[in-house]
Amino acid sequence: MQEVKNRALALLKDGTVKRVLGWRIGENTYDPEPAFFESEEDMQTFVYNNFCAANLSKYMIEASKLEGKTLVCLKPCDSYSFNQLLSEHRVDREKTYIIGVGCKGKLSIENVKRAGVKGILSVNDTDPLQVETLYGNTEVSYKAAMLDRCHVCKGKEHVVYDELIGESEDTSTADRFAQVQMIEAMSPAEKFAFFQKELSKCIRCNACRNVCPACSCRKCVFDSDKFDSAQKANVDSFEEKMFHIIRAFHVAGRCTDCGECSRVCPQGIPLHLFNRKFIKDINTLYGEYQAGADAEARGPLTSFTADDAEPSVVAEGGTK
């Protein structure tokens, strides 16, 4: 989208912002990297296409510590994460200029590959994707190449922005709790086998944690040298479970369900399931809650009511 680039450049030139947080063109269409731009010359390499999928809100934590205003490009779902960070005082609204960029679903090169395409030489970002490969040319439908999270899109509204560029579209086609419900219906042995199989793949790279906009602690409990846990070892028994339960628990009530954790997992573990289970429980037990929708709201785990459901009741499947 040339418009985003032009506008960002204009704001950079007239001094409204000191830097632009956007995307630098990669080796190909599909691998742009998040980047800060500080000059007009630098902006030559700025790009905004449908492969710009990462949630830039997390980078704003660091940017808020820098001098001057930072312009950031946020998609509707990213704006929830930003708002959530705002409510936790981890980002500075005064130092941020938000361009709410329209989004009609973002693409994932992993999903193009998952569709069976190998040796990709070039790809465009329109529907359908025209893919040139080492082994001939092919087409992949936009929907098939879309990130998994876009199928459960949060909607086209930005919850926080200074100006909007481009149209958005609600791309949701699936029930986001369907998979959670499917697992809930399993027997304990089946549930256990399912997670054992998925988590045995975990290589403890911490990408899920580091990319998460809700994981904003300066020092993670799992990085403590006094902590009696192998934060890097995969031992295929307990550590992975501990890590993933606690990771999800620490962001429970604050997770906006942006889906970054599952996007970055090199082993394709459906990490969002943990977060969605918490979200589903919160919605059922304590009332519908969307983290980040309202920067003034009190989170479900930092509030209570006197007649909350008892754990024993919930264990039997009750809600009150």
Next chain:
Amino acid sequence: MSVNQEFRPKIVAFCCNWCSYAGADLAGSSRLSYPADVKIIRVPCSCRVNPMFILRAFEKGADGVILCGCHPGDCHYSTGNYYARRRMTLLFSMLDFMGVENGRTRVEWVSAAEGVKFSTVMNDFVEKIRSLGENVRLGDLRCKK
């Protein structure tokens, strides 16, 4: 269900200092018995219990973990147990989601005057864990050697 009477489960009970620990004390001084399989850990408030404590207990070989605190409304710090209630509800639900039998975790409210309740709860919980058998789904294999 056949219950293996030979099996001595390891149970960790987190008890809040103000109510449940005093309740346990009362059970003791009233000569009410409960199985020695229960190991009590005193915490300042039920709210002090970090979800990691629960997981850590399982990791190191616990077969069941129970959290006891003041009755809702009676927290020494006014509201601690309300927060604990939400946290434990979510955590236990997650453990259930991952295939850990939900009988292995429990929350009970025991006041300082409820020595009898403390002993009943513990007897009941130990029986439950006995019927579930050894915890094999959340422990660390390295601790079993």
Next chain:
Amino acid sequence: MKKIAISNLPKLYAAIAKAQSLILPVKTAGKTNFSLWTEACDVDLQTLKTVKSAKDAFFPQSETLYHCHRDGKNITITPEDLQSESFVVFGIKGCDVRGIAVLDKVFLAEPVDSFYAARRCHGTIVSLACGAPEESCFCKVFGIDCAEPEGDVVTWLTEDYLYWKPVTEKGEKLTALVADLLEDSDDAAVTAQKEAIGKIVEKLPYAALSLEGWNGEALNEKFNSPLWETLYKPCLACGTCTFVCPTCQCYDIKDYNTGNGVQRYRCWDSCMYSDFTMMAHGNNRTSQLQRFRQRFMHKLVYFPANNDGMYSCVGCGRCVDKCPSHLNIVKVIKAFGKEGK
């Protein structure tokens, strides 16, 4: 040259596994990684790159070194047994085989790492040529021929057959073990495949990547370059690149309290982590820029300076595929290339 029909491969696996343990690419929950063969496992030779490299077979992500066990007032220390039985790693690609050669430089040099050495001594490598290289591959840049990899036995997979060529003494031994399953063959099909692969390799986008200027002499100039300042910015400080890498060899040694003793183990470490090489005085790399720089300087400058010019990158392209921020060694090399340095 020998060959075996694809339909007979399960018999081959079973025959090898009967005598020794067999490690090969197995698909679990949608992803392929090297894992122990079992009757029920889903062997996957079609996926070009396993998520993790094959280095786990020789240098596992975590391994116990010894146990201390306390019984009353007595403490017994039991060292973990060294690998003493033969095993086979099947289906390693050329880049990963070279990756093991890189690890050899580190672990087989004095002082020899006995755990690693024992595994190297008992492991037989059956490599597999890459029938269809992918866009992120650049092994050619490091002089690796993915059409004819190194290894004890080299194999080629065509539509109907797996071609089998023993190269070393270990390879001959393994061939003798499964001799009844193999039949003699000419090498026409293999020659044709090699030629086809060669043509694809020429077309790979990173085939012409230039490593000019990356050597021990360039240390100061590369280290002090202002380019790192921009390059590191998108880095999330996760360990994905290091954990999927076939040559990353850093590890940490830790103790695990088992309740009645201690288990000392080592596990892979990542230079991207804030507690990497943490010492009593603190950490010698205090910013992500320094940590990020370390990874590339190590692979492209320090390692060749200490190992007769051998780079500790093999061009497998896993980091290119897996980095959550699309940051990778190719972009770094190219950025310096553009600067003309």
